[in-house]
Amino acid sequence: MALVKSSRSKKSTVLKIALFATGFSGIVAEYILSTLASYFIGNAILQFTLIVSIMLFSMGLGSRLSRSFDKNIIFYFVVSELVLSFLVCFSAIISYIIFGVTNNAWIVIYLLSIAIGLLIGVEIPFATRINNEYEELRFNISNILEKDYYGSLVGGLFFAFVGLPYLGLTYTPFVLGLINFGVSFWLFYTLRHQVNNKLQKVLYASYMGIGIIILSGLFFAKPLVLFGEQSKYKDKIVFSEQTKYQKIVITSWQEWHSLYINGNQQLSTFDEYLYHEPMVHSVLGMTPIKKNVLVLGGGDGCLVRELLKYPEIEQITLVDLDKKMIELGTSNSIFTTLNNNALNNSKVTTVAADAFNYMDRSEELYDVILVDLPDPNNVDLNKLYTKEFYNICYDKLQDYGSFITQSGSPYYATKAFYCVNKTLEAASFYTLPLHNQVLTLGEWG
Template structure:
């Protein structure tokens, strides 16, 4: 047989195939390792909140344990057992990584005070196993690549390229379309497949002598992955129930958020949650939504054209449509599934008064926002036609736009008479940008001279620094502000900021004093209640900070996460 430098052609082919296998394994395990890191950080953020802090701690701890694993491998793995060790590491990592989210959720459900021991135990274990991978596969590849620099080139570049692939796969596929408990089983397969490829190849090459134990372990892990992938959604729902006091009647993870509806049969109370945070209760949501909408509608010089940022539940829209002079409403909510749920779920539809009847959810190009393609909204007026059918009348022209609120404001050109900012609390950096000076400056640009803006601004009791930071930031954008707050039993004392563009404070206060809700069907708010809501106790106005919130200096999220929410 022809040889070159003492190596036969068959030998060269075997070396090339071995290199390709090891590079492929490294690429896949690199992708899996990063995905598992991200899953652990996301689970921690979902349970504990404070995403930036959790991601920093989790990634930092996993990198530390990777260093420990890299150092430990030279003491615990001998040169004669490298292939078996690699396969064992991969199937163990697949098993641990796959089951970690479900196990952490179970620990939080059954041992809430100590679940972090389980959580950080998994994080450290996964980091340690990832740390073992690269040195071991590099040592194996040494037998097929003589030069150290070429060996490192093959292995490290494959690992880094795999990491990028894993990051993109997690961000644009798993995070958007698959529950975390299922993502972990998908990611674990990225570890299990190369382990099995290595098993088959190196066994045929005679580098694995005793396969009994390894084969049994591989079969058990495979069965575990199939079982977990098949039943994880059912188990996830059962475990999730322990996170809520009342029975879950709806649970769904959309592309953007996790939605849950619970029901208390004794009180006949429904509660709606986004990412574990309560958004409203059927027993008192009117207190919140009436307080958000009617003061601004009363103060504004005109109410013809209305913009709602957020409010995908339809409650704010319900209150706006109580005014007969409203001609058009643009509702901007990022999540189309949120609007669809509110338009079709029997309980939510009853709550919002069918505000989305015949709603057509339209996805708008972020770089070309147009709002002239809405549809006429008709509602029953309590009368009957000649055919004894319910009579309907046009209420307003409604346009539901699924786009990020900040992008909408950047590209929208039509002015609005009233603007309602009904967005989730600034608990993450992603939400923080919707509470910045730049964001409110865009709002001001779209507001008519006699227009009014109402902002939900968290709790001045539980989150005092956050509330006044929002108020300062609105004022820093060039808007005149009036502060008020009401008690909403489900989540306590809640604050709002009423702002105008050119109406002076004295005029606004005069309009507030003359405010009349005659002819407006409210269950809570009266003119007297609103005037009282503008009064704050001395303690609620005492703050330690005076910064405004900006994109590059997001102090609001820091305040919010450090507030005394434990009293809520």
């Protein structure tokens, strides 16, 4: 009797671990697809909302679909785990490849969300029915759901602090898929005696075949992703990295280089001076005292290069959210050549921090503040174009101090340009709209 109880307990435990792995990989698959949708389509808030909503709805459909299966539940549960492992592993690669050959990659991303949601939705009722043999109802349901939700928490933490910043969108899906793959095989092996011999052979062959495909995909993942990504840019990609905050890409054409963040061009070495010189020299020329200068953003170092042309400047502080961008500005040969090694100058201090939080906590007063940030297309950036942020900046300026910010294109985004102007006025600034023609970007303000 003790042996029977021990065996039942072991089977139930393995089943719960499988549900934990499903929750772990499922939630991260949502985040991966949401991030990819934001990268390919834009509008991060909308994409995260749609992907998560679609996947939760699909889980409901999957739960309803599970009613149709009344025999060989263990077999179908293992099959769904296998398919889930495959889809999670290849979600990013499939999206990148489709994006490389068509502009309709968003359809594939949404279809993958539906498929993964359906599989997770099917698995939870299957697991509950299987575990019904090992635990009474009140423990069964709570334990199954509990492990799935706990897995989701761990998965979210893994994606935020390990997967995205260290493994990127190329390898994070494979780590998750392989974990799910391994746990599902352990579950199948533990419960194999409850599956008839014919279906056992099918599953053994399936594990071998899918395992080989996953390992092959892992080996070719980087070139496949690069193929899909390269199609997004007309020039050759010489650097590509997904950081915790953004996708940074550098392309090359002849002797010129371009910097892209989340697919949007930030500068070209061909004509970046048409942006950076007016931004620095216009505001510095209006400021009587310029000893202590603050730059928010501008991790490429070009603004600092121009600032160092003023010998009276004693201290320059550059604050950029992304540590990787600062590293590129300080050590990448493309940027150190472009910015004349400005970020390594003894007058310059670089800080990796959120600009809003940095300004809110800073007790220092500055003579000049320059804000060189991407357009406000997500929550983190939106707050840096608000009256609240401009009020903080106003309070951190000397009485004679000056402030300047990039404000988009007055030609392509006229309303946004004048919205920035009105917001600055609402924060008590006296404003002067300024724009210049940048050849690679167009009219810029």
